[in-house]
Amino acid sequence: MTQITSNDFYEIRIQSLLSDGDDRLLTILYLPFIGIEALALYLTLKRQEPLLPFGDVHSIAQLLSSTDMNLTQLHHGRSRLEAVGLLQTSRFKLQEVWSYRFEVYAPKSFADFFQDPLLSGMLTMAIGEKERQRIEDAHSIIASEANYEDVSASFGEVFHPDLNHHAFSQTTTSALLGRTTSSLRKPFDEVSFQDHLQKLDVNPALFQSQLPLLIDYATLYGLDELALSELLLAPKVSNLMAGTINFEELTRLAILEKRLPFVRQRKQKKIIDSPSDRAAEINQMETLSPFEFLQLKQNGATPSAPDLKLAEELHFSMRLPYPVINALFDYVLRTQENTLPKSLTLKIAASLGRENLQHAIDTFDYFVKVENKGKNYSKTKNTSSTPSSQKVSSSLNNIDQSEDLEEELKALK
Numbered sequence: 001m002t003q004i005t006s007n008d009f010y011e012i013r014i015q016s017l018l019s020d021g022d023d024r025l026l027t028i029l030y031l032p033f034i035g036i037e038a039l040a041l042y043l044t045l046k047r048q049e050p051l052l053p054f055g056d057v058h059s060i061a062q063l064l065s066s067t068d069m070n071l072t073q074l075h076h077g078r079s080r081l082e083a084v085g086l087l088q089t090s091r092f093k094l095q096e097v098w099s100y101r102f103e104v105y106a107p108k109s110f111a112d113f114f115q116d117p118l119l120s121g122m123l124t125m126a127i128g129e130k131e132r133q134r135i136e137d138a139h140s141i142i143a144s145e146a147n148y149e150d151v152s153a154s155f156g157e158v159f160h161p162d163l164n165h166h167a168f169s170q171t172t173t174s175a176l177l178g179r180t181t182s183s184l185r186k187p188f189d190e191v192s193f194q195d196h197l198q199k200l201d202v203n204p205a206l207f208q209s210q211l212p213l214l215i216d217y218a219t220l221y222g223l224d225e226l227a228l229s230e231l232l233l234a235p236k237v238s239n240l241m242a243g244t245i246n247f248e249e250l251t252r253l254a255i256l257e258k259r260l261p262f263v264r265q266r267k268q269k270k271i272i273d274s275p276s277d278r279a280a281e282i283n284q285m286e287t288l289s290p291f292e293f294l295q296l297k298q299n300g301a302t303p304s305a306p307d308l309k310l311a312e313e314l315h316f317s318m319r320l321p322y323p324v325i326n327a328l329f330d331y332v333l334r335t336q337e338n339t340l341p342k343s344l345t346l347k348i349a350a351s352l353g354r355e356n357l358q359h360a361i362d363t364f365d366y367f368v369k370v371e372n373k374g375k376n377y378s379k380t381k382n383t384s385s386t387p388s389s390q391k392v393s394s395s396l397n398n399i400d401q402s403e404d405l406e407e408e409l410k411a412l413k
Contacts, residue, residue: 002091004078006064006071009057009099012049015088016106022046025107028135029119032126034084037077040067042086045104057099084119110139117216188215189225196229206243207232217247221254285326285360290315293326297333307340314345318353327363328352 023043031039044067052058064074081087088103107113114120114136124132190211194204207214218228232238236249285293290311294303303311314320314328332345357363 002089003075004060004071004100005097006059006061008060008097009094010060010063011057011099011101012045012052013101013103014046014049015103018046018104018106022107025110025113029110029113029123030084030086030107033122034080034086035077037069037073038080038086039077041069041074041077042081042104045087045102049104057094060100084122110136117213118219188218190215193225193229196226197232200229200233202229202233202240206240207238207245209243210245213247214245217250217254221251223254281330282327282360282364285330286323288326289322290325290329293329297329306342310340310342310345314349318346318349320349320353321358323360324352324357324363327360327367331364331367 026039026042044063048066060074064070067074069077078087078089082089086105086107088105089100090103091098091100093099108116108119113123120132123135197204197207214228214232217223218225223231231250231253232245234249234253236246237253238245284296288296291303291308294307294311295301311325311329314325315322320328328345328349329340332340332348336344352363352366355366357366
């Protein structure tokens with residue numbers, strides 16, 4: 001995300017009709033999850049706009065001073081306003097600095113807010129289901145009682161206009177200011193989603209009418225295009241004959257999907273194009289998640305909880321990409337009699353992390369370099385009395401029984 005500096009400038013454009021009633025909407029609906037910094041920035045921009053001459057630019061340092069914010073707080077508040085559609089930011093180069101345009105949009109009404117699964121879901125996560133329902137009930141329209149009859153006068157009964165008059169045939173084409181809201185930007189590729197459906201022999205047109213809502217769910221639960229297409233075909237989720245979707249079941253499976261971070265990792269690309277068995281294995285390491293890779297290594301058996309916990313630590317704590325984790329698992333399994341000793345694996349992983357490796361093939365190159373260095377190191381240590389026919393064992397093969405690893409790894413630096 002673009003970082004603003006105190007040397008930059010800004011101007012404000014109000015893009016929809018705003019009222020003091022919006023402050024109530026912001027406080028009740030948006031504040032619980034966008035935070036006080038975002039709310040303060042929004043109100044400041046809203047109040048400042050009438051005071052600033054149209055088209056004039058003002059310094060970001062001045063904005064920081066008027067809000068008692070630092071650049072970090074400004075960045076935090078601005079990003080959240082942009083994420084929920086209350087603010088759009090654009091910029092252009094102004095000599096050595098940037099000039100930013102902050103376009104302010106009205107918050108959604110109570111009705112529109114609760115019809116948006118992303119915003120409504122965020123509010124529910126912030127305040128809980130019970131409180132969210134209380135707010136929704138408090139602002140629901142009270143249904144008319146059955147024994148009351150509507151006796152309101154109609155427009156024609158009161159005004160009797162001549163509809164042939166040319167005034168009634170005029171239409172305006174100007175872009176008038178209205179109570180518009182900015183759309184939320186959602187990182188979802190519709191074309192890719194439709195391609196995945198076609199590969200699963202499903203006509204994408206079946207879900208076209210519900211695509212906006214599906215994208216909302218994908219964005220809310222962090223599903224990629226393939227994950228959503230697969231979940232749609234899960235039992236009890238959709239009726240392909242009727243084109244209907246059970247969103248409750250889809251939500252349940254989407255939550256389960258997030259709780260199992262190693263079940264899917266689909267977006268890695270193959271980097272080797274070769275018919276060899278080793279190339280095929282490396283391609284598997286690039287395209288499979290650690291869960292799927294360990295499952296493959298175990299002939300379809302579910303990986304043990306300690307192994308998955310180790311994979312989770314490698315990815316989330318040590319920040320290793322999935323292909324590197326898979327290559328590490330493959331190496332340790334081959335050299336440690338199909339076991340994954342935690343201390344050994346973490347020791348090697350630390351070195352891989354320092355190398356900032358991203359792909360399986362690079363990881364294997366690294367292992368080869370370490371082994372070659374290890375062989376040279378062992379030859380240097382051995383005396384001339386060592387039989388020349390004796391094989392030098394892999395330097396990483398018995399790491400837990402030797403202190404040579406650290407020296408060998410350092411030799412590569």
